[in-house]
Amino acid sequence: MKEKVFNIIQIGDKSNRISRAFDVFITITIFANIAVTVLLTFQELAAFFFVFHIIEWITLLIFCVEYALRIWTADYLYPDKSELWSRLHFLISFDGIVDLLTIIPAFFLSGMVIFRMLRVARIFHLFRLNARYDSFNVITTVLYEKRNQIISSVFIVLILMLASSLCMYSVEHAAQPEVFRNAFSGMWWSMSTLLTVGYGDIYPITTLGRVMAIVIAYLGVGVVAIPTGIISAGFVEQYHRKSSISDWGREDIKEIAEVMVDSCLAGKCLEDVEDEGNTKVYLILRDNLSILPQKDTELQLGDVLILRDETIDEN
Structure with missing residues (x-):
C-alpha cells in the first residue's frame, strides 16, 4: 500500500494514470492556493474574502495530507537509508522545508508579520512541478557544476563593493556628512553602482568622488558580467553534451x-x-x-x- 501511494504522489510517473491525475490535481491546488493568496490583497474583493479563505484552508488541508503521505513514504524516496533517517532527510530537503513553511504559518504563527511573510513559500511549490523536466534540471545542474566559479566571482564582487564603499566614504564624508555618514552608506552606493541599478538617492558631488565613481561603474559592468558569462558557458556545455534523458x-x-x-x-x-x-x-x-x-x-x-x-x- 505504501509503495502504491509513493508511486502516486511522486511527480513525473507518466506510466501511472492515477499518479498523472494526482499531478493534475495537486497542480490545480497549488495554483488555486497562490491565486487566493494574491486575491486576498485586493480590498476591492472584500466581499469574496470569506470564499477565498475557505479555498485557502481547503488547499492547506490538501497540502497537510500530502505532506504527511510524503513523510510516510520517504523510505521509498531514499531506499539506501533507514526508515527514520529517510524521513529526517525528507524533512530537511527542499520539498520538505517548503511544505513545512507553507503549513506552519497558517496554523500557529499567522499573527506575526515575519511568519505571515512565509506564506510566500507556497509559491516554491511551482518548482516542484517542474523538478523533473529538462529545463529545471539543466539550470540546477549548471549552477551545481559551476558553483566554485560562481562563488569566486561573487567573492570578487563583495571585495570590490567593500573597497569602493570605504574609498567613497573617505572622499565624500567631509562634503556630505549626512549622506555618507558611515561605511554602510558607502556600501549602499557601491551596491547600486556596481550592480548597475543606480537608484540615485546617494551620489558623489566632489570631483575626486565623481572620478572614482566613473572608474567603479566601469569595473562594475565587467565584474557583474563574470558570473553571467560563467553561467552562459555552462548552459552551452550542458546542451552540447546532454541528450534528452526522458525519451x-x-x-x-x-x-x-x-x-x-x-x-x-x-x-x-x-x-x-x-x-x-x-x-x-x-x-x-x-x-x-x-x-x-x-x-x-x-x-x-x-x-x-x-x-x-x-x-x-x-x-
Whole structure:
C-alpha cells in the first residue's frame, strides 16, 4: 500500500494514470492556493474574502495530507537509508522545508508579520512541478557544476563593493556628512553602482568622488558580467553534451553516446537503468573521475553515462 501511494504522489510517473491525475490535481491546488493568496490583497474583493479563505484552508488541508503521505513514504524516496533517517532527510530537503513553511504559518504563527511573510513559500511549490523536466534540471545542474566559479566571482564582487564603499566614504564624508555618514552608506552606493541599478538617492558631488565613481561603474559592468558569462558557458556545455534523458529508451543510439543523469534516474542502480533503457553503459563520468560501471553502482545527479543501445546488435 505504501509503495502504491509513493508511486502516486511522486511527480513525473507518466506510466501511472492515477499518479498523472494526482499531478493534475495537486497542480490545480497549488495554483488555486497562490491565486487566493494574491486575491486576498485586493480590498476591492472584500466581499469574496470569506470564499477565498475557505479555498485557502481547503488547499492547506490538501497540502497537510500530502505532506504527511510524503513523510510516510520517504523510505521509498531514499531506499539506501533507514526508515527514520529517510524521513529526517525528507524533512530537511527542499520539498520538505517548503511544505513545512507553507503549513506552519497558517496554523500557529499567522499573527506575526515575519511568519505571515512565509506564506510566500507556497509559491516554491511551482518548482516542484517542474523538478523533473529538462529545463529545471539543466539550470540546477549548471549552477551545481559551476558553483566554485560562481562563488569566486561573487567573492570578487563583495571585495570590490567593500573597497569602493570605504574609498567613497573617505572622499565624500567631509562634503556630505549626512549622506555618507558611515561605511554602510558607502556600501549602499557601491551596491547600486556596481550592480548597475543606480537608484540615485546617494551620489558623489566632489570631483575626486565623481572620478572614482566613473572608474567603479566601469569595473562594475565587467565584474557583474563574470558570473553571467560563467553561467552562459555552462548552459552551452550542458546542451552540447546532454541528450534528452526522458525519451532515450525510444531513440536509436547508433553510436557511442553521452547521456547526463537527471533527477528521474538519480539514485537508481545502474543495472535497473540498463534494463529499462535496453542499453549498455561503458563508463560513468562523475566530476573529474572516471568510474567503471558495476551493476550495483548508484547513479548521481549530473553523472555522464557513456553508453550504446543494445538493440542495434540484436538487429
